[in-house]
Amino acid sequence: AQSVAQPEDQVNVAEGNPLTVKCTYSVSGNPYLFWYVQYPNRGLQFLLKYITGDNLVKGSYGFEAEFNKSQTSFHLKKPSALVSDSALYFCAVSPGRINYGGSQGNLIFGKGTKLSVKP
Amino acid sequence: DAGVIQSPRHEVTEMGQEVTLRCKPISGHNSLFWYRQTMMRGLELLIYFNNNVPIDDSGMPEDRFSAKMPNASFSTLKIQPSEPRDSAVYFCASSLYRGQSNQPQHFGDGTRLSIL
Numbered sequence: 001a002q003s004v005a006q007p008e009d010q011v012n013v014a015e016g017n018p019l020t021v022k023c024t025y026s027v028s029g030n031p032y033l034f035w036y037v038q039y040p041n042r043g044l045q046f047l048l049k050y051i052t053g054d055n056l057v058k059g060s061y062g063f064e065a066e067f068n069k070s071q072t073s074f075h076l077k078k079p080s081a082l083v084s085d086s087a088l089y090f091c092a093v094s095p096g097r098i099n100y101g102g103s104q105g106n107l108i109f110g111k112g113t114k115l116s117v118k119p
Numbered sequence: 120d121a122g123v124i125q126s127p128r129h130e131v132t133e134m135g136q137e138v139t140l141r142c143k144p145i146s147g148h149n150s151l152f153w154y155r156q157t158m159m160r161g162l163e164l165l166i167y168f169n170n171n172v173p174i175d176d177s178g179m180p181e182d183r184f185s186a187k188m189p190n191a192s193f194s195t196l197k198i199q200p201s202e203p204r205d206s207a208v209y210f211c212a213s214s215l216y217r218g219q220s221n222q223p224q225h226f227g228d229g230t231r232l233s234i235l
Binding site for chain 2: 044049107
C-alpha cells in the first residue's frame, strides 16, 4: 500500500537556525513528491515538488527538499528559519506510473508537521 | 489568476439541516478533490472527480454525504441531514491531470462548517 509518514508532530526551531521537516514514503515505482504549507485559516499552498532529475529541489520562500531514493525520504529544509515560517507542513506522494488506475491526480498526504519558529 | 473559490467561507447551522458547499476550480483543471480537515482525523480525502466523473468516493463517510460536478467549473458537496460530528473545515482542490499525477493540487481556503 502507498503511504507517507511524517514522523514528527511538531518541530521547534529558533529563528535563524536551519530547519528540517522529515518525510518518508512507501510507493511502488518512481514517485512524485510534494510539499505543502498551511497557514491558519487558509488552504494548503504548494511549496515544491520532485518529479525527476536533480535530487535537490528548490521551492517557494527559500525552502528546498532533498529526494533520497535509497532511504525513501523527501525531507524539507531551509537554511535559516523565520518566525513567519511557523505553520503546518504536509508531505504528499503520488505513484509515478502513467495512467495508474484510480489515481487521476490523486495525492496521498502525510498527517502534517507543525513547525514553530521562535524569535 | 483566480484560484480555487469556495463558498461559503463559514457556515453555522443546526443539526438535521441540509448543508451545501460549493467549489469553483481553476479554469482548465480537470481533476477536482474534496477534503475534510479536523484536529482529530487530520486531512481526509472524501471524493475526487476527473473530467466531471467521480473516480473514487470511498472516503465519503456516509450516505448523508453526496457530491456532484455538473460541469467543469462547478462542484457541490451536500450533507443531508447534517450532524454535529460533521463539523470540520472542508477543502476543495483542483489540478491538471494529463496521464501522470505530477501536477500539484491547488486548494481553496475552505469552508468552516459548524453543526450545532
